[in-house]
Amino acid sequence: MALSPAQRHSQRVAVQKQLERRQAVESLDSLHIQIQALNQDVAYLRDLPTIADRVTHKRDVLLPRWLPTVEAYLESGSVFVHPVFAWCVVWLFDAGDLDKALAWADIAIAQQQPTPDNIRSSFPAFVADQVIAWAENTLAAGESIEPYFTRTFENVTTRWRLHEEITAKWFKFAGLLLLRDDNGQPRATAVDDVETLEKAAVLLATAEKLYKRVGVGTMRAQIAARLRSLMKEQ
Structure with missing residues (x-):
């Protein structure tokens, strides 16, 4: 009634x-x-x-x-x-x-x-964008991005169906994260560990496979050069 x-x-x-x-x-x-x-x-x-x-x-x-x-x-x-x-x-x-x-x-x-x-994206896309923006700001402040980064990266890569460009951005971020130097900048020459470089290479290759214009070509070439240099030293 x-x-x-x-x-x-x-x-x-x-x-x-x-x-x-x-x-x-x-x-x-x-x-x-x-x-x-x-x-x-x-x-x-x-x-x-x-x-x-x-x-x-x-x-x-x-x-x-x-x-x-x-x-x-x-x-x-x-x-x-x-x-x-x-x-x-x-x-x-x-x-x-x-x-x-x-x-x-x-x-x-x-x-x-x-x-x-007022939010045009779905909740998975919204969360993915929010967390990666937060992670960028948090890293710039010299603070840890865990456990939130790994938790969301797992969702992005294994659970959520997102546009390839968003997922590629996450793979790129994860790859560059492994290459950070003491100043927080991604730099292949700052890394001496072959396993870490190879892992970063896989992450960046996955990003580029998902979305060609993700912008990792130069860094992939630098990683390859760094790996060759380290192999010669062994």
Whole structure:
């Protein structure tokens, strides 16, 4: 039976109060009201002037507001298209909570959840791009990218069906990672271990096989030259 305008208003007020108290909103009947509230939050977020402001708002306001509702959804065992869940996965990456972001992304992918409307890629492609961008920034800061890099690399190469260009980018990154010198730059001459060079060569060859324009030809030639040089020294 359809709700009266007064009942709908009461439901909206109840949902808003639960969200303000950071309580879970579990009623399926209120899903459309949840989505209305979510859309308002997204619109407010987009009006914030800086990226830093948006990240702070996601971490300090939106995630605490919505996480209980998503946790209740996940605990229920029900599976349906859940825009709140999808947005929370995105916000977790933006907020830098990779542990929860990757755990929930795995669930979203298993449930075939669509990404929010402003994200054109699927969740596997979104996660692949997010983690490799994070890895690049983290390496530049001199910090470890594990265990998140290896975990996602395994998904990219063995579980997810992605466009060849994305997968090639990951093989390239993994190959160059083995060649980093003391300054963090990939350089074949910085590596003395034949096994490491051969492993990097295989990774880069795989990248080029997947996507010709991935841009590893020069490095592959340098690895080959380095291997020849090391063999002569033996």
